[in-house]
Structures are given as C-alpha cells and as structure tokens.
Amino acid sequence: MISLALALVLFGSLSLAASPKRFAIVFKNTGNPYGEKMMEGFKNAIGELGGTAILKAPDQPTVEAQIQMVEELIAQRVDSIAVSANDQDALQPVLTKAAREGIKVLSLDSAVNPQSRLVHVNQADSERIGRILIQAVAKMIGGKGQIAVLSATSQATNQNTWIQWMKEELKNPKYRQIKLVKVAYGDDLRDKSVSETEALLKSYPNLKGIIAPTTVGIAAAGKVLTDKGLKGKVHLTGLGLPSEMADYIESGVCEWMYLWNPIDVGYLAGYAADALVKGSITGKAGESFKAGRLGTKKIIKVGDGTEIMLGDPFKFDKQNIADWKKVY
Amino acid sequence: MEPKTIISRKEFNLKQFFFQWEWMLVLIFILVNTINACLSPYYLDGRGLLSATMTFLDKAFIVFPMAFILILGDIDISVASTVALSSVIMAVGYNAGVPMELAMVIGLAVGTLCGFLNGLIIVKFKELSAVIVTLATMITYRGIAYIILQDQAAGKFPEWYTYLGWGYIGGVPFILVAFIVFAIAFGLLLHKTTFGRRVYAMGTNITACRFSGVRVDQIKLIIFTLAGLMAGVTALFLTSRMGSTRPNIALGYELDVIAMAVLGGVSTAGGKGRIIGAVLAIFLIGYLRYGLGLVNIPAQVLLIIIGLLLVLAVMIPNLKLNLRGKQPQMQQWEERRKIDKTI
Numbered sequence: 207m208i209s210l211a212l213a214l215v216l217f218g219s220l221s222l223a224a225s226p227k228r229f230a231i232v233f234k235n236t237g238n239p240y241g242e243k244m245m246e247g248f249k250n251a252i253g254e255l256g257g258t259a260i261l262k263a264p265d266q267p268t269v270e271a272q273i274q275m276v277e278e279l280i281a282q283r284v285d286s287i288a289v290s291a292n293d294q295d296a297l298q299p300v301l302t303k304a305a306r307e308g309i310k311v312l313s314l315d316s317a318v319n320p321q322s323r324l325v326h327v328n329q330a331d332s333e334r335i336g337r338i339l340i341q342a343v344a345k346m347i348g349g350k351g352q353i354a355v356l357s358a359t360s361q362a363t364n365q366n367t368w369i370q371w372m373k374e375e376l377k378n379p380k381y382r383q384i385k386l387v388k389v390a391y392g393d394d395l396r397d398k399s400v401s402e403t404e405a406l407l408k409s410y411p412n413l414k415g416i417i418a419p420t421t422v423g424i425a426a427a428g429k430v431l432t433d434k435g436l437k438g439k440v441h442l443t444g445l446g447l448p449s450e451m452a453d454y455i456e457s458g459v460c461e462w463m464y465l466w467n468p469i470d471v472g473y474l475a476g477y478a479a480d481a482l483v484k485g486s487i488t489g490k491a492g493e494s495f496k497a498g499r500l501g502t503k504k505i506i507k508v509g510d511g512t513e514i515m516l517g518d519p520f521k522f523d524k525q526n527i528a529d530w531k532k533v534y
Numbered sequence: 535m536e537p538k539t540i541i542s543r544k545e546f547n548l549k550q551f552f553f554q555w556e557w558m559l560v561l562i563f564i565l566v567n568t569i570n571a572c573l574s575p576y577y578l579d580g581r582g583l584l585s586a587t588m589t590f591l592d593k594a595f596i597v598f599p600m601a602f603i604l605i606l607g608d609i610d611i612s613v614a615s616t617v618a619l620s621s622v623i624m625a626v627g628y629n630a631g632v633p634m635e636l637a638m639v640i641g642l643a644v645g646t647l648c649g650f651l652n653g654l655i656i657v658k659f660k661e662l663s664a665v666i667v668t669l670a671t672m673i674t675y676r677g678i679a680y681i682i683l684q685d686q687a688a689g690k691f692p693e694w695y696t697y698l699g700w701g702y703i704g705g706v707p708f709i710l711v712a713f714i715v716f717a718i719a720f721g722l723l724l725h726k727t728t729f730g731r732r733v734y735a736m737g738t739n740i741t742a743c744r745f746s747g748v749r750v751d752q753i754k755l756i757i758f759t760l761a762g763l764m765a766g767v768t769a770l771f772l773t774s775r776m777g778s779t780r781p782n783i784a785l786g787y788e789l790d791v792i793a794m795a796v797l798g799g800v801s802t803a804g805g806k807g808r809i810i811g812a813v814l815a816i817f818l819i820g821y822l823r824y825g826l827g828l829v830n831i832p833a834q835v836l837l838i839i840i841g842l843l844l845v846l847a848v849m850i851p852n853l854k855l856n857l858r859g860k861q862p863q864m865q866q867w868e869e870r871r872k873i874d875k876t877i
Contacts, residue, residue, distance in 0.1 A: 236833050265833035268785060269776065274589040278827035281582035282574070295689065296776045299700050360685035361780060391685045393782075 251476025336371020607804025649762015689778025
C-alpha cells in the first residue's frame with residue numbers, strides 16, 4: 207500500500223513537470239447562481255488558454271472556510287489564485303503566504319485589500335453602480351419616502367463600497383425627501399434574506415423602496431413582495447440575475463434592475479490570471495493585456511490598489527428581459 | 535463490556551488493549567492518509583502537513599472540555615457562541631483603546647464567565663437538561679455579540695498578535711505546540727486524578743455519586759466553566775487567524791467540536807471516552823478535510839463524507855459488541871436504570 211502510494215507520488219511529480227499551468231478560483235459560497243456563472247466564465251477563459259482551472263467554493267459564505275481553501279491551494283502549488291472575498295482583510299495573512307510561495311494572487315468581484323493582491327477584477331465602476339441604484343429607486347418612488355438596502359454579508363467588500371456610494375449620492379439636495387432607514391444583511395442566504403425583507407416591511411410600514419445589490423437578496427425580496435401583494439406599494443431594484451428575476455420584472459414587482467455579465471467577470475479574471483502568470487503584466491497601473499473576446503483591457507489605479515474594469519452596469523427591464531433570461 | 539465499577543486502576547489485558555476504539559481510529563487515520571497520498575501528489579509534504587494543522591486546530595481546543603462534558607452525560611452547544619462573544623468583546627475592547635494584552639485577558643474572562651453561567655444554571659435548575667440551557671445561552675451569547683457589533687467587523691490588531699494563529703516555533707506551528715500542551719494537561723486531569731475518576735463515575739451513575747459524597751454540583755460547575763475558558767482560548771487563536779472578528783465568527787463550530795469528540799469514542803450517553811481518542815479524531819477529520827481539499831472535492835460532498843464517517847463511528851462500537859456476544863448498549867442502559875431505581 208505504501209509503495210503504491212510512493213509510486214503514485216513519484217508519478218505525480220513526474221507528470222507535473224509537463225502539465226499545464228493551474229489556475230484556481232475561490233468564490234464566496236456554493237449554490238450561488240451568480241457565482242456558478244462567474245466560475246463558468248473563468249473556466250472558459252482558462253480552457254481557451256490551455257490551462258487547468260480549479261473551481262472552489264465553501265458550503266457557507268465564511269472567510270474561515272476560504273482561508274482553509276487557500277491553504278489547500280498553496281499546498282497544491284497552483285500557479286494563480288483568484289478569490290472573491292467574504293472579508294476584505296481577513297484573507298491577508300494567507301494570501302501574503304501564497305504570494306511568498308510565488309503564486310500570483312488576484313481578486314475578482316469582491317475585493318481583498320490592496321496589500322493582499324496584485325490586481326482586482328471589477329465588474330463596473332463602484333461609484334457608478336451606487337449612484338445609478340439611488341437614481342433608479344428615486345425615480346420609482348417619485349422622489350420621496352423611506353428606502354432600505356438589503357445587502358449580502360456585512361463584510362462583502364463590493365456591497366459595502368456600493369452602499370457607500372449610495373449614501374454619497376443621497377447627499378445631493380434633490381433627494382432630501384428620501385430617507386435611507388436601514389441597511390439589512392441577508393448574508394446571501396435565501397432564507398435569511400427573506401426574513402430580513404419581512405423584518406424591514408414590519409419595522410418600516412411606510413417603506414417605499416428596497417435596493418438589493420445582491421442576486422440572492424433581490425430575488426428573495428421579489429418573492430416576499432409578490433407573496434404579500436405589495437407590487438406598486440414597495441418598489442424594488444438592485445443587481446440581479448435575469449434568469450432569476452424574469453418573473454418579477456415581467457410582473458412589475460421589480461420594474462427594472464441592473465447587472466453586468468458574471469460570465470464575463472470570470473472570463474476577464476481568467477485572462478488576467480494568465481497574463482500575471484506569464485509575466486506579461488505585473489498588476490501595475492497603466493499596463494494592458496489582451497482578454498480574449500473582450501479585447502484589450504487596461505489596468506487602472508483605484509484607491510490604494512489597481513483594478514481592471516469590465517464595464518458599465520446594464521439595465522434589465524420588461525423590454526429586454528425575455529432575451530436575457532435565456533443567457534444567464 | 536463488563537459492569538462498570540469504580541476502581542482506581544484496571545488490570546492490564548492484552549486482548550482488551552488491542553480491542554480499543556483508539557486502534558480503530560489509528561487504522562482509519564492510516565487509511566485516510568494513504569488514500570490522500572494516492573489521490574494527491576502534494577499530500578505527503580512535511581511542511582504542508584504541518585501548516586495544515588493550523589486550519590483545524592483553532593476549534594480543537596474546545597474538544598477537551600467537551601469530552602469531559604459528554605463523559606458526564608451532558609452536552610454544551612453554546613461553545614461556538616461563547617467563542618464569538620469573547621472574540622467580539624476582546625476586539626471591541628482593543629479598538630476602544632485597551633492594550634491588546636489586557637484585551638486578551640478580558641476575552642478569556644468573558645469566555646470563562648459564559649461557561650460559569652451555563653454551569654450555574656444547570657446545577658441550580660436540575661429539571662432543565664444541559665442541552666436546553668446551552669441552547670438558550672447559545673442564542674443569547676451570539677445575540678449579545680450581534681448587539682455589540684451589529685453586523686460589522688472589528689479588528690486591526692497589532693502585528694505581534696498574528697503570531698498566535700500564524701506563527702512558528704522552529705518549523706512547528708505555535709498553535710500545534712499550544713494544542714499539545716493542552717492535550718497533555720487535559721489528559722492528565724481526566725486519566726490521572728481523582729477529579730477525572732469522579733467525572734467518569736458521575737457519567738456512569740450520578741445518583742450513586744451524590745450519595746457517596748462526591749460534590750457533583752461543584753464538579754459540573756468546574757467543567758462547564760472550563761469549557762467557557764477553552765472557548766476563550768479558541769477565540770484568541772481564531773481571531774488571530776482571521777485578523778478581524780465578526781459576530782458570525784465560529785458559526786457552527788459546536789457541531790464540529792461534538793463530532794470530533796464522538797468520533798474519538800466519547801459516548802454521548804456518558805461514562806465513556808478518552809482524551810487520546812479525541813486527539814486522534816481531531817487529526818483524522820482535519821487531515822481528511824485537508825486531503826480531500828487538495829483534490830478539490832466540492833464542499834457538499836465533503837460534508838457527506840464526514841457525515842458518513844460519523845455514522846460509522848457511532849455504529850461500529852455497537853456492532854463490535856454484538857459480534858462478540860456481549861450486551862448491546864441498550865440492555866446495559868436498562869440495567870443501569872434499574873440500579874438507579876433501587877438506590
């Protein structure tokens with residue numbers, strides 16, 4: 207038995223020398239359709255590049271589990287790790303360790319802090335997303351009333367940045383009759399998002415609008431508003447998957463919402479990881495690289511770190527949802 | 535299994551020695567490692583295997599007092615919430631300007647206090663079972679943590695504090711060294727002291743113990759307080775590994791901890807189990823997870839595998855008894871109940 211094991215180990219290390227480069231992606235949790243699509247895009251890109259993709263996601267959206275997964279990836283000596291973080295700072299020690307071992311680290315969708323990564327692949331400008339969501343809800347509720355935000359986990363970096371920009375946009379005097387009463391956290395779990403929505407409706411009977419910048423949250427809120435017959439009384443917008451939201455958009459519970467293509471986010475991260483591993487980019491601002499069917503992408507400076515932007519958020523409404531719900 | 539008698543030292547019996555559950559664990563452990571080594575070429579790597587211990591030992595500190603509690607025939611499901619509360623208060627204290635050393639002591643004190651409260655309620659209100667009491671405190675403790683931090687994170691600890699969770703002593707993770715020290719301490723306490731012997735006796739027949747003058751309430755109180763203290767220790771290590779803390783830290787750890795103890799041969803019916811078994815089970819589950827993680831098994835499949843292992847672990851000792859024509863556990867239980875009644 208032991209000799210068999212040894213033989214396999216030897217075989218393994220021999221075949222290693224000639225094997226293709228291995229690119230890992232760690233998403234927030236399993237059973238998240240948005241994440242599945244992102245990982246699919248990542249896998250497609252790595253496939254086009256001739257590498258091996260390793261897809262990982264913990265069963266709970268906790269950073270503890272993500273730390274463990276990164277440790278496992280370090281031990282496997284993968285060439286690159288792309289992570290969508292459950293916590294901005296908590297992954298720093300383990301990602302620094304990965305970087306010390308020569309692994310190229312990047313984040314996508316939900317960033318880690320700039321010290322822990324070479325570059326971050328972002329769906330769209332966070333400022334634009336935050337501001338557009340407020341503009342949308344303001345239009346839906348006719349410029350006055352109470353609104354609430356239903357987010358994912360309190361530590362999801364992307365969500366928090368958007369919420370910050372929402373608050374920034376709300377400072378504009380034209381929104382003085384709109385009041386953000388609460389930011390609730392559904393932890394990207396369906397049942398918690400449902401109960402958080404119900405709690406919002408109970409605590410704020412005059413609530414006019416809900417912004418859910420998370421695919422799990424907006425679908426849960428759509429369900430609650432439909433079940434309670436609150437269509438037209440409480441408005442809903444945010445970021446959601448067309449396939450999951452089609453019913454609510456068609457019924458009018460959610461008049462319109464936004465998203466980018468998560469497949470493309472993963473795809474872009476795949477090409478960025480490959481460019482980092484090949485050494486054609488190092489993650490510094492000003493560099494650019496070819497990202498397959500997406501064309502040439504530039505690295506820009508955002509805050510203390512650098513980012514690669516996919517593009518603007520896309521609006522889904524009654525007119526176009528029928529086409530998009532088949533795509534993703 | 536022979537009728538339980540409280541004797542200071544069992545006579546050595548070679549056959550019995552090799553029929554122990556711990557040997558079964560050693561066998562499974564070797565099997566798991568062989569399979570892992572076959573599955574992944576990266577598994578047999580000294581450095582990787584050592585650093586892997588860091589990922590599962592943080593929760594392992596609570597397994598020791600949990601073994602004591604299970605041997606008493608009780609259970610404590612509030613330990614993970616205690617970890618969260620003590621971690622949150624430590625972080626909030628530090629962020630409010632308390633020096634880190636003092637904040638750590640406060641964290642330990644909070645854990646100990648939580649455990650003491652559990653013990654006090656269980657001892658004072660005997661009609662309440664430990665599972666109900668700790669179910670209530672489980673919700674309460676985490677609830678307080680949520681009230682304090684409200685879905686936010688706290689942290690930005692000093693640089694040296696990361697050493698607890700990430701540091702090495704000459705190539706060996708610090709957390710592993712600490713774990714071994716605690717394992718020896720709890721092992722000695724359970725197997726080599728009068729206190730430990732009384733714990734077994736209480737798990738076998740608490741009424742008899744009470745009538746024999748054993749201060750059962752005091753012992754229970756001490757053990758539940760110890761569980762709180764060790765939850766505090768876990769909070770120190772886990773928070774250090776995470777670098778920051780949130781109210782949902784250590785979510786679901788109580789189940790992992792109980793699973794490790796049960797797989798280690800500690801009976802939830804009380805009176806049975808040893809520290810060495812628990813230690814073996816911790817490493818068994820830890821390396822099983824690590825090995826399957828190395829071949830990137832999906833998270834749900836991993837849960838199923840560990841679940842199956844647990845079912846097996848609780849089945850095998852019973853099967854073994856049946857095969858050897860000894861009394862199955864149920865009969866033994868009924869007999870024990872009869873004795874209880876006659877007393």
